[in-house]
Amino acid sequence: MLVYLYHPKTPIIIINMLNPLDEELLEPLAREFRFQAGLNHIPKDTPIDIVDLGCGPKMRFFHRAVRSGVKVKTYTGIDPLVKKTEIRKLPTNTKILVKKMKKSIPLPAHRADLVVGFAFLEHISHPAEILRDTLRVLRPSGLAVFTTPTPKAKNILETLSYKLKIISRREIEEHKNYFDKNSLLKMLKPVRANCQIQHHYFEFGCNNLLVIRKNQQLANIPQH
Numbered sequence: 001m002l003v004y005l006y007h008p009k010t011p012i013i014i015i016n017m018l019n020p021l022d023e024e025l026l027e028p029l030a031r032e033f034r035f036q037a038g039l040n041h042i043p044k045d046t047p048i049d050i051v052d053l054g055c056g057p058k059m060r061f062f063h064r065a066v067r068s069g070v071k072v073k074t075y076t077g078i079d080p081l082v083k084k085t086e087i088r089k090l091p092t093n094t095k096i097l098v099k100k101m102k103k104s105i106p107l108p109a110h111r112a113d114l115v116v117g118f119a120f121l122e123h124i125s126h127p128a129e130i131l132r133d134t135l136r137v138l139r140p141s142g143l144a145v146f147t148t149p150t151p152k153a154k155n156i157l158e159t160l161s162y163k164l165k166i167i168s169r170r171e172i173e174e175h176k177n178y179f180d181k182n183s184l185l186k187m188l189k190p191v192r193a194n195c196q197i198q199h200h201y202f203e204f205g206c207n208n209l210l211v212i213r214k215n216q217q218l219a220n221i222p223q224h
Contacts, residue, residue: 049111
């Protein structure tokens with residue numbers, strides 16, 4: 001059985017009930033809400049170089065961005081948990097780096113026009129350092145978009161996962177942190193002079209959307 005979910009601003013989402021082992025029932029819907037929240041802020045008028053933190057082996061954001069009209073010049077996904085055997089043949093303008101991210105992003109400075117991290121920050125041990133290092137990787141006027149769950153979401157996610165089994169148990173067990181607006185802005189305080197920041201809650205306050213625009217003029221951003 002196929003379940004079709006429709007929203008006027010998004011494509012039809014199809015959940016395949018015949019293959020429940022592919023992923024849990026609500027994962028595609030939750031992912032679509034995250035992607036759409038971010039895509040509302042991503043330009044579609046010029047080709048861009050994209051870096052996707054925590055991309056996963058299927059590069060789901062890449063495919064969703066292309067479908068939405070984003071012009072992708074190059075796409076670099078980084079995910080330390082992806083197994084090389086999981087990576088299938090990739091489009092010519094894409095690559096996946098299976099590298100660890102401790103306190104920095106393993107890329108040179110000024111590499112990207114857009115850095116994204118959908119449901120990513122809550123999985124890493126040094127989110128503040130990675131958030132701040134995003135500005136190093138971005139070109140002047142570049143954009144970073146992150147989504148990450150709030151403390152309000154913790155009990156809800158654990159119920160949906162552990163009891164109802166309709167979102168990924170592995171994903172929830174890997175959560176190291178939950179953030180609100182204040183905690184996200186606090187992590188960015190050392191680089192606030194170098195960027196413009198927008199924050200919004202969505203999903204009834206259970207998710208954060210953080211949008212960071214690097215200033216045209218560079219100041220006090222360490223180069224690797």
